[in-house]
Amino acid sequence: MNGKYDAFFANTPATPLVENPLDRLGWSSFFAQQTDADALLATPPVRVTSVHRSGLQVQGADINAILPPRKDATVGDWFLYEAENVPESHLLERKSLIKRRSPGKDRFEQLIAANIDTAFIVTSCNADFNIARLERYVALAFDADVTPVILLTKPDLCDDTQPYKTEAQSISDFVAVEVINATSDSVAKQLATWCKMGQTVAFLGSSGVGKSTLANALAGNENIETGAIREIDSKGRHTTTRRELHFVGTGCAVLDTPGMRELQLTDAAAGVSDLFADLQTLENQCKFRDCAHDSEPNCAIKAALKRGEIDQARVTRWRRLVAEDTFNTLSLSERKHKEKDLSKIIKSLDLKNRNERPK
Known part of the structure; x- marks a missing residue:
C-alpha cells in the first residue's frame, strides 16, 4: 500500500519517517473513515483550493487538476479523484x-x-x-x-x-x-x-x-x-x-476571502441560539410558546429587561437575527408571502429600539 495513506488505517503499519503529504492539505481521520485503503489507491483524495467559473482547482499528494464546476461544492471540500472519469469524482462528507x-x-x-x-x-x-x-x-x-x-x-x-x-x-x-x-x-x-x-x-x-x-x-x-x-x-x-x-x-x-458587504443568515437557527443562549433560556420561561416579547403577560424577556439584567439593544438584535434566519430558511414559494411580514417586523423592532433608548 502507498505510504501516503497507511497512517490513517490501524491495521497497516505507519511510516513515521515519511511525512504524509496530505497532512498539509488538512486530511484527517474524519475523511479517511469515509473510504478504505483500496479506494484511496484507486481514487486518491484531492482538496478544492479555489473555485472558478471554469471549474474547481484541486490539489492532492501528487495531483494538481481541475474538476468540472458544480454548485454543491466549495473551496475546502475533499473529493475522491476519478482520474478515468473526472466528473464522477466523489464529494466527501464535510466536517464543517x-x-x-x-x-x-x-x-x-x-x-x-x-x-x-x-x-x-x-x-x-x-x-x-x-x-x-x-x-x-x-x-x-x-x-x-x-x-x-x-x-x-x-x-x-x-x-x-x-x-x-x-x-x-x-x-x-x-x-x-x-x-x-x-x-x-x-x-x-x-x-x-x-x-x-x-x-x-x-x-x-x-x-x-x-x-x-x-x-x-x-x-x-x-x-x-x-x-x-x-x-x-x-x-x-x-x-x-x-x-x-x-x-x-x-x-x-x-x-x-473577499470582503462581504452583506451577510444574511440562512438555516442557522442553532448558531443564533448558541450565540444568544441566555436569551433563549429566558424565552423558554415565557408563559406562551409563541411569545413575541411585546404585550404578552408573564414574558420572561420583558421581566429581565425591567430588572436591568439584559440589554434592549441586544434583545432587538437577537430578534432580528431570528426573524431573518427564519425567513431566509423558508422555501422560495413561502418567502414571497412572508417578505412583507419580515419588513414589518424589522421596522417595528427598529422603532421600538429607538423609542426605548435612554433619553
Missing part, C-alpha cells in the same frame, strides 16, 4: 460548512467554505467596527461547528483599543478576542494556537480590514494582494476577488 443567503434578490444558498477549523472574524478599530455584524459572523461560525476568533486590527487608528475589545468580548464568553497589528512581526506567534499542522483557518470580514495582510503574515510572503481602507469612511475595496486556500510553512491551510 460556512454558508449564507446570497446577496441580491435571488435568495439562494451560497456556500462560502468547507472543512474550516477556525474562523478569524476580522474588524478594525475604527468605523468598520459593528457589534451586530460581528454577532452575525459568530452565529455563522457556531452554526457551522467552526471555532470563531475575533481579531481587532489597525490598533494604531485609535487612541485606546480597550473599548473595542470589551465590546467584542461581550458577544460571547466562548469567543477569543485578539488585538493584532497585521503588519507586525508577531502575527504568526499570536495566532499560533489556531494555526497548527493540518488545521484550516479562514479570514472573514469586510474589505480593507487586513485579512489579506494577516494571511501574508502567516505565509511569510507577499503573494496575496492587499489594499488600504479609505480614511473618509473607513471602507475598503475588494483586493481579494475569490476564495482561495494557501498552504503556509507551519503546515496550516489559510483561506483568504
Whole structure:
C-alpha cells in the first residue's frame, strides 16, 4: 500500500519517517473513515483550493487538476479523484460548512467554505467596527461547528483599543478576542494556537480590514494582494476577488476571502441560539410558546429587561437575527408571502429600539 495513506488505517503499519503529504492539505481521520485503503489507491483524495467559473482547482499528494464546476461544492471540500472519469469524482462528507443567503434578490444558498477549523472574524478599530455584524459572523461560525476568533486590527487608528475589545468580548464568553497589528512581526506567534499542522483557518470580514495582510503574515510572503481602507469612511475595496486556500510553512491551510458587504443568515437557527443562549433560556420561561416579547403577560424577556439584567439593544438584535434566519430558511414559494411580514417586523423592532433608548 502507498505510504501516503497507511497512517490513517490501524491495521497497516505507519511510516513515521515519511511525512504524509496530505497532512498539509488538512486530511484527517474524519475523511479517511469515509473510504478504505483500496479506494484511496484507486481514487486518491484531492482538496478544492479555489473555485472558478471554469471549474474547481484541486490539489492532492501528487495531483494538481481541475474538476468540472458544480454548485454543491466549495473551496475546502475533499473529493475522491476519478482520474478515468473526472466528473464522477466523489464529494466527501464535510466536517464543517460556512454558508449564507446570497446577496441580491435571488435568495439562494451560497456556500462560502468547507472543512474550516477556525474562523478569524476580522474588524478594525475604527468605523468598520459593528457589534451586530460581528454577532452575525459568530452565529455563522457556531452554526457551522467552526471555532470563531475575533481579531481587532489597525490598533494604531485609535487612541485606546480597550473599548473595542470589551465590546467584542461581550458577544460571547466562548469567543477569543485578539488585538493584532497585521503588519507586525508577531502575527504568526499570536495566532499560533489556531494555526497548527493540518488545521484550516479562514479570514472573514469586510474589505480593507487586513485579512489579506494577516494571511501574508502567516505565509511569510507577499503573494496575496492587499489594499488600504479609505480614511473618509473607513471602507475598503475588494483586493481579494475569490476564495482561495494557501498552504503556509507551519503546515496550516489559510483561506483568504473577499470582503462581504452583506451577510444574511440562512438555516442557522442553532448558531443564533448558541450565540444568544441566555436569551433563549429566558424565552423558554415565557408563559406562551409563541411569545413575541411585546404585550404578552408573564414574558420572561420583558421581566429581565425591567430588572436591568439584559440589554434592549441586544434583545432587538437577537430578534432580528431570528426573524431573518427564519425567513431566509423558508422555501422560495413561502418567502414571497412572508417578505412583507419580515419588513414589518424589522421596522417595528427598529422603532421600538429607538423609542426605548435612554433619553
